[in-house]
Amino acid sequence: MTRFFVPPEELNISFMVLTGENAAHAKVLRLKNGEQVMVCDGQGAECICTVSDVSSGQISLVVNSVQKSSSEPSVKVSIYMAFPKSDKLEHVIQKATELGAYEIVAFPSARCISRPDEKSLQKKKERWQKIAASASEQSGRGHIPEIIILGSYSEAISRAIQADKAILFYENEHATTLRMALETGTYHSVSLLTGPEGGLEDGEVEKARRAGMEICTLGSRILRCETAPLCALSAVMYHTGEF
């Protein structure tokens, strides 16, 4: 079933009108009266609707039923990624959205090669948010991960440790596995932090440890910066019973 996302305030329990990009998309799909579509608010609520009228620039829908999205994971996983080169971040946003990430947080760290300036960031953020929206739609999610940009590594740590469990992956950690971290305690939210192309510095890892993050290995193979968060996210989803 085709999925449309609307802002939460536009979700109505009886009747809705799709306009703008949604209407353009519906036109491309040649939606007809009587067809069923799904309308989501991007925050976990979904309406199954029937198309009641198709006219230029707008699609009218009658709402059949409202439900809580069944495709959202039980644990909210936040991906914290030090800025990689731009195409890699886009890759991670798309894939992490498919895999069920709750939000994706990008931040600078000491060895980041890519350091987008304030001005270009605003434009890029819009683009990244669109990538997340499109991946949510295609993968059938009920929630669009928010793309959050932080100004410093310290901010990233302070925010990451707000989760019930906060894990940093470091290639020089060999003793503590992700499994050890995930088998301890109960949690409804998890932060997963990974470094940029050149890795995190020892001092940065220490800072995270002192702030309360758990430092884990992702195994004895060295993963690229864009592979590590997706590998970790897949493992957390598996561990928490998603598949």
Added chain:
Amino acid sequence: MTRFFVPPEELNISFMVLTGENAAHAKVLRLKNGEQVMVCDGQGAECICTVSDVSSGQISLVVNSVQKSSSEPSVKVSIYMAFPKSDKLEHVIQKATELGAYEIVAFPSARCISRPDEKSLQKKKERWQKIAASASEQSGRGHIPEIIILGSYSEAISRAIQADKAILFYENEHATTLRMALETGTYHSVSLLTGPEGGLEDGEVEKARRAGMEICTLGSRILRCETAPLCALSAVMYHTGEF
């Protein structure tokens, strides 16, 4: 430590000479007498060596020690992927190699959009094998996954079921999880089979089931064809104690 791969017959326990691409690579790295490098046979044996002479087109090495690679997973995981569009297969080869795949098998299935012909396949296979070799080197592996091309879906099934455990992922399967499959029995080898952009056909899935493959879900989100094998591989590595 820089890693070079040589054919198994060139691995020597006392003295070695690197030539060709390896020597060119060593030149780029400006290797000097006395530096240590690792030489692997791509099949799990590794030699730690000291550079004893650098001359035009060849690097002489004295072998310090020979060991079994410590970065190879305990379970051999074979990725079976129906031909996706070419850039996606290259992506999967690179990432699956990093993540520890033992081999990567590509084959045609009913809904494949991409159907490379015999002639172009030979050239492509060489390219794909190079991608695997390069990813092995960068991720510090002791084994280079072999890229195997099969001519039909039937061949893929027949080969996949030779593993101790053979799993096919299907978006219309909702009851059997990957965890259920992995928690049953003991195994040293696992086949993971996924479909092309348009998915596998019901009939193809039934054929695999009758042949003895387990049909599993990867969760309630629909994954792209290039995301599914990497998500499954990450989960198997996690389950089998790699991290």
